[in-house]
Amino acid sequence: MITSSLIPCGQYKTSYAKDTTIFDTPVMRAWAVVGVLALIAAPMVLNNYYLSLLIQIGFMGIAALGLNILVGYTGQISLGHAGFFGFGAFASAWLNNSFGIPVVLAMPLAAVMTTFLGLLFGIPAGRLKGLYLAIATFASQFILEDFFARADWFSGGSSGAAAGPVNLFGYELTGDKGFFYVVLFWVVVMFLIGTNLLRSRDGRAFVAVRDHYLSAEVMGINLTKYRILSFGLSSFYAGLGGALYGHYLGFVSAEGFTILMSIEFLGMIIIGGLGSVAGTLMGTTFMVLLPEVMEGGVGIAKTLIGGDVAWLAEGLAYIKQASIGLAIILFLIFEPDGLVHRWRLIRSYWKFYPFSY
Template sequence: MRIGSAKESYIADEALFATRTQWVWFALLLASLVLFPFVSNLYWLYLACLVSINVISATGLNILTGFTGQVSLGHAAFMGVGAYTVAWLDNNAQTPFYLNLLAAAGVTTAVGLVAGLPSLRVKGLYLAIATIAASFILQFVFINWESVTRGTRGINIEPPEIMGIVLDNPDTFYWMVVPIMVVMVLLAANLFRTRVGRAFIAIRDRDISASVLGISLPAYKLMSFAIASFYAGIAGGLYAYFMGSINPESFPLLMSIFFLAAIIVGGMGTILGGILGAIFMTLTPEVLRYGVDLASPFIDEPGAVLSPVRTIVFGALIVGFLLFEPHGLAEIWRRIRRFFHLWPFRT
């Protein structure tokens, strides 16, 4: 059971991890991220890299949709912009990978700002629909701007290289992507300790009050779009390096829905929610594959069953969480913690 915690200064009270226990947990988490590669195999490392990329992307979307209340169904297309930026630079310039990644983030941010312009005019569902339109327009560009994207043939990307080490394998890639993910998540968490993050939440909760407190709605909405696109750009760039090749089919509308589903399942408007949702939604298809493998002696064509089952479970998760756990996994996690804090006195 935990009782109170006394703080000496307001700085201490404003800290990201306010108690010793929280610090210990964070340190343990980092330690396990460091140890993970030594106790797992390539398959799990591959998944860990994919999860990390998805965590970055989902966190970005969470800033925009979960915290600022601006629903976007174009997030995957923005990742595509980042991925194509990396791919083009990789094929046409001899720049190091970290510059390519930053350029991807920069270009995506610019595109995101333009795609965010409708948010100044329309809200809610109309904005969501406008982002679907933006997503299709970007898709068109990916297919038809052949001189840059090579159209439907797709484009290959050489693996990144740091200090002579080629990151062409999940077990090397892991050491690049996980630190980036940790930093990106911490940056996002910091944002919501300051006036900028609070302004985002204010716009989501009650935009009229926000404006009488001096928060400029257009400026902050665009800022939120810019940050979300920045995250999408980094995630997309990493995705391009990780996959080694991309084509216009790599970033369909369904992938945007995937990220929206991830933050719904994880919990909108909490940093933890973006993380949990991305992990959960990335691993679920794998779990289903195990399930179908186990059931394969009993069904006719296991190969043909897996994809539809994934689609059904994907939809059922969205519906189920919205109906029964609208605050997502993060809220379930909070309930569990609360149980142990009060244990054994109240349950």
């Protein structure tokens, strides 16, 4: 049946359920399932280096999705996402170290703790908009950073905190292979929740607040409630991502969660596509792989030139940083809708080949 892979031209949807379906066609759903199955099989083929990249994409992607709910769907802004990410990492390590709560439970609990923190720091969002809100969240970033460096009881202060490995049924998951499945589990769960959230009444309320807050209020949406709720939700995602990050590295240090990381999260969702769940994952993948590809590029240049080039090796750190900046600028100019838009264009090109319209 041709209808299994193509969407008919025109509006044929006869129910709300059909209108809000996640996958437009059965083929798309099948591909998503195949993708997850392929990832489950991935550790058998990939070496640890590639697994570690996938794990990074996983926990960064979860946190970036949280930011996309806040920025892309609700139209708020946050420059403090890294602070919440860090709080989740420290909270999970703290719950595990101080109270002996197993890591598997400590991670979601840490995310809940981060949610409450996000609700607290989201209160200004009830009153502030635009640049003013940006500065308010900027403040939360600095408050949290300083808190991490000083709260010895919670974060171990400037020397950081050890984060134990995941322990499941008495079996310790130390290697990347084991941890990969933990991250994959949470990625699937959190992205499903994220997608479904946006099909719900609350999700539509977020979008309404973003598109026109006055109309939203006229329609009976409690602006303050939904703005703060959006902060809480985004913090839950950030906290869970952070907790996964902490237990993956085995150590959480106060200096890792700077404003630069917050900007990097913003970069991910801008490159991927604001207000798109799939785009979040694409943007994260792009941002995680970009520095690695740059490093590979320098390696290729080395072999081509045939020797160690001092300025190239020394400049690598700058090349990596500059490439991220350049990527954001180029995307803003040439692809403001993000990678997800480009992907849709590519897909439709092949689907209608050779009769594209």
